[in-house]
Amino acid sequence: MKTKAAVLWEYGSDWSVEEVELDDPGPHEVRVKLAASGLCHSDDHVRTGDLQVRLPMVGGHEGAGVVEAVGSAVTTVKPGDHVVLMFVPACGRCRWCATGHSNLCDLGAYLMIGEEIGGGFRIHARGQDVSTMCILGTFSPYCVVHETSVVKIDDDIPLDKAALVGCGVTTGWGSAVYLGETRPGDTVVVVGIGGIGAAALQGARHAGAKYIMAIDPVPWKREMALKLGATHVAESMEAALEPLVELTRGQLADVAILTVGVARGAHIGPLMSLVAKNGRAVVTAVAPHYEEQVSLKLHDLTFFQKQLRGGLFGGANPRADIPKLLELYRKGDILLDEMITRTYTLEEINQGYADMMEGKNIRGLIRF
């Protein structure tokens, strides 16, 4: 079928919204009519070339919609089902899926391979095969994806809110709850209040943290953070240290989560300096491919027993956790409406990313 999509043809250029040809679903694939797609920073990392994948590529990896057609071998969903797209698929069979780490599913290798699961491409434009961000490509009203990339959700959940749970919300919430192992009474610091940071605050609140400090240089984001669970705010990691010392009587944070738009090796030292003995520094932010080295004080590890943890998808099991998080949304435990700052048409996508870079959005969202 013919549809439109936001395509990236070369690093550094804008998203080009244009007509593309979308193949019918293969045996293990489904076609989803998307309701909404979140504007996550990671797509912009590809646009700038900080994350290098095969181009041309349809962007977008944070979407939800309704299954419209399924391939002959699909057993897990049917036409009419509401689904969230997961930015890492879950095969259910590999070692990682089988041991409760499906965020690390071996099929995740396809995120960097550039072809779809099973090989080849489902989108074509200007006579060329087109890849898809995270084997999804949600910057389009329609996408054809492998059935391992979708999870069915209840019909009454608004799909625009559900879209955010396909990446940012699960990543942030899981960073506080699973990777950070936040416990009742803990002190948690969240550095960077975008989609991931806003969800990390809410994960920390859910887990019963006593003090939650949100760090962001943008004043209105600090205000918003106070509505999403933060008890204290600061402009920078440096400015946070003194109030944190005071709050915790010198003990510092049990959990510090780095969710800034562009992670740098130089962030890790200041992050670790906010962490208490036996505490955890969690890094979920995406780093440019050329930013490889971090510098650590060995005494932080071996004398103070601080831990530095990386994270993908919040250490969650998205097929189980996405419906769970949406149930928490239904109960009012997770606020998603408040995370959507502005909505855009697909044609306005470049404006959406410009707004993100100017600090105007917690999450921008494309509605189809």
Ligand code: CXF
């Ligand atoms: C990213 C992680 C690195 C690969 C692209 C997707 N995650 C979410 O935004």
Ligand code: ZN
């Ligand atoms: Zn993302």
